[in-house]
Amino acid sequence: MGPSSLRETVALPVDMQGDIVGNIAHVPTRNTLTVGRAIDTRSELLKATAILEHAALDKYAFTRDAYLQRRRSTIFDGNPQEENEVNKTSVQNKRS
Template sequence: MVNAQDTYADESANADPWEPVNRVIFRFNDTLDTYTLKPIAKTYDRFMPQPLDDGISNVFGNLGEPRNLVNNTLQGKFRDAGVDMARFLLNTTVGVVGVFDVATRMGLQRNDEDFGQTLGAWGVSSGPYVVLPLLGPSTVRDGGARVPEALANYSYTGQIDHVPTRNTALGTDLVDTRASLLAQEKMIRGDRYNFIRNAFLQNREFKVQDGDVEDTF
């Protein structure tokens, strides 16, 4: 019996014509993760007190609000952009630079937007699936969107001139994000490459369409 998820990439517009090359890069990334980032993330997850872990995640989530604000504005979703602004102001002040997510407790749910989604909202096709060295799953559209995002300089890393501080923030953000994915790895079944590819493509489609997608199962 064939799982619907296993054929998702073949049945959608997000085909994987570069699979042989993608698999090579995937194995490189996976091996690097297995012997470097994953052990660090496991140690971090094991010894980091949950309240402190939540606080760190909240801080980096708050630092991502300007990106949400810019992209919601570009997509014409002005109500969501207003929520992004309100969240940033509330969590930065009342929430002590974002340590406490008071905005969510007040009913202001966090958005998750990027320039790849903005391009998709304006009709730009995702193009073929591609695995980027070190960066992981992407598509031609989303990978290319990283360039204008970097030039826009609206992420927190672009606002920190002190190199050691910027590197420390990046490293902490990376480890915290990787630790948050540890539990999800237990859900992987069958071919690891196929599972991650299809999960990524479905998740991106869901985000671009703001959840308004057809059930393919």
């Protein structure tokens, strides 16, 4: 499943219920679509694996940092605050 946060883990049951493929009653069709999705996901991850092999000295740290950077960008709609601004905001909130 790859890296995830507690926020994503809590939402997993909701995501599973909202999955169209998982709600298909005809089992052979559902299984075929699930396998097709898995193959497609794996083919996309092969590209990322090649980048990881060439770019990272520490694969774990690289993956963790890339995930956290992407997650931060997603939370702030592509316009994340600087680290110093986040720290100042959290200190100000604690004082209030």
